Amino acid sequence: MLETIISQGLKATGRRMTRTRKAVLSLLERTHEPLSASEIFAQLQEDQVTIDLVTVYRTVNVLKDLGLVAQLDLHHEGQSRYELKEGRKHHHHIRCQVCGKIVDLLLCPLKKLTKLIEERTKFVVGDHILEFTGFCPQCQ
Amino acid sequence: MLETIISQGLKATGRRMTRTRKAVLSLLERTHEPLSASEIFAQLQEDQVTIDLVTVYRTVNVLKDLGLVAQLDLHHEGQSRYELKEGRKHHHHIRCQVCGKIVDLLLCPLKKLTKLIEERTKFVVGDHILEFTGFCPQCQ
DNA sequence: ACCATTATTGCAAGTCTCTTGCAAGTAATA
DNA sequence: TATTACTTGCAAGAGACTTGCAATAATGGT
Ligand SMILES: [Mn+2]
Ligand SMILES: [Mn+2]
Ligand SMILES: [Zn+2]
Ligand SMILES: [Zn+2]
Numbered sequence: 001m002l003e004t005i006i007s008q009g010l011k012a013t014g015r016r017m018t019r020t021r022k023a024v025l026s027l028l029e030r031t032h033e034p035l036s037a038s039e040i041f042a043q044l045q046e047d048q049v050t051i052d053l054v055t056v057y058r059t060v061n062v063l064k065d066l067g068l069v070a071q072l073d074l075h076h077e078g079q080s081r082y083e084l085k086e087g088r089k090h091h092h093h094i095r096c097q098v099c100g101k102i103v104d105l106l107l108c109p110l111k112k113l114t115k116l117i118e119e120r121t122k123f124v125v126g127d128h129i130l131e132f133t134g135f136c137p138q139c140q
Numbered sequence: 141m142l143e144t145i146i147s148q149g150l151k152a153t154g155r156r157m158t159r160t161r162k163a164v165l166s167l168l169e170r171t172h173e174p175l176s177a178s179e180i181f182a183q184l185q186e187d188q189v190t191i192d193l194v195t196v197y198r199t200v201n202v203l204k205d206l207g208l209v210a211q212l213d214l215h216h217e218g219q220s221r222y223e224l225k226e227g228r229k230h231h232h233h234i235r236c237q238v239c240g241k242i243v244d245l246l247l248c249p250l251k252k253l254t255k256l257i258e259e260r261t262k263f264v265v266g267d268h269i270l271e272f273t274g275f276c277p278q279c280q
Numbered sequence: 281a282c283c284a285t286t287a288t289t290g291c292a293a294g295t296c297t298c299t300t301g302c303a304a305g306t307a308a309t310a
Numbered sequence: 311t312a313t314t315a316c317t318t319g320c321a322a323g324a325g326a327c328t329t330g331c332a333a334t335a336a337t338g339g340t
Binding site for chain 4: 220
């Protein structure tokens with residue numbers, strides 16, 4: 001169970017499992033789009049969970065430190081989004097530029113390209129971001 | 141000449157070529173890395189050009205509207221960067237996570253993938269962003 | 281070259297996302 | 311249950327970017 005896995009990660013780094021961390025985790029677990037801090041905050045308010053926006057930021061940063069959450073900076077959004085990594089593999093996203101809907105692209109075409117780039121640039125390639133925008137079926 | 145091309149674009153949209161716009165353009169023209177607004181501001185100060193940071197923001201937005209400048213949102217940078225599109229083709233970037241150096245990748249591997257994504261997601265794909273991070277030759 | 285028109289600029293203030301300081305609250309361990 | 315130290319909420323701050331407005335300057339016609 002996710003909460004158990006994460007409790008271990010927290011404990012291993014001298015941190016504690018708390019009411020608010022459980023609430024953020026459970027929301028991320030049942031949501032299938034990456035959420036921004038303010039969206040997490042708003043949804044938890046709706047769920048009658050007492051939490052401060054500052055705590056949301058601190059919580060997603062802890063989860064990111066533990067490697068349990070990915071932080072996405074989508075083009076021109078001006079805010080980060082967060083999604084659970086646990087149990088999902090590396091992937092990318094496409095976002096509708098009309099309604100904002102975000103869909104997982106369960107692929108990554110960049111393994112070979114990375115090698116080519118390292119040869120050409122003499123960089124050691126670490127990470128990459130890849131994101132598509134367009135019009136979703138409803139907004140065409 | 142670039143300034144002539146751009147004067148036409150400005151005029152066609154009821155805008156004017158000004159001292160500050162010339163200064164920003166000439167800086168972007170002679171710079172080979174994408175610049176942030178504050179970098180443009182700082183460099184112009186150094187060049188003895190009197191300009192306000194607000195005007196830099198307004199200028200890059202005008203140039204973006206005219207399709208003459210690309211706005212890049214690099215991962216976790218927290219600020220946008222701008223580069224001239226005029227005379228350069230679509231490409232992507234790699235950034236050194238130590239020193240911040242940004243290098244052009246004169247390639248784009250995403251033509252075929254776009255078609256696949258449209259089939260799978262039923263989105264109409266518009267644009268994409270692709271960026272690599274890593275360690276440049278000096279910082280390894 | 282001058283004037284009238286209207287876009288542009290600089291300054292101040294505002295917005296938005298995200299971070300930090302600190303006292304009060306609470307989880308973990310014995 | 312008592313101790314310890316991590317976590318929280320509130321207030322304040324930082325940084326990127328935007329907006330309101332009066333002063334300034336580019337443009338086009340004379
Ligand atoms: Mn995803
Ligand atoms: Mn470039
Ligand atoms: Zn990938
Ligand atoms: Zn591309």
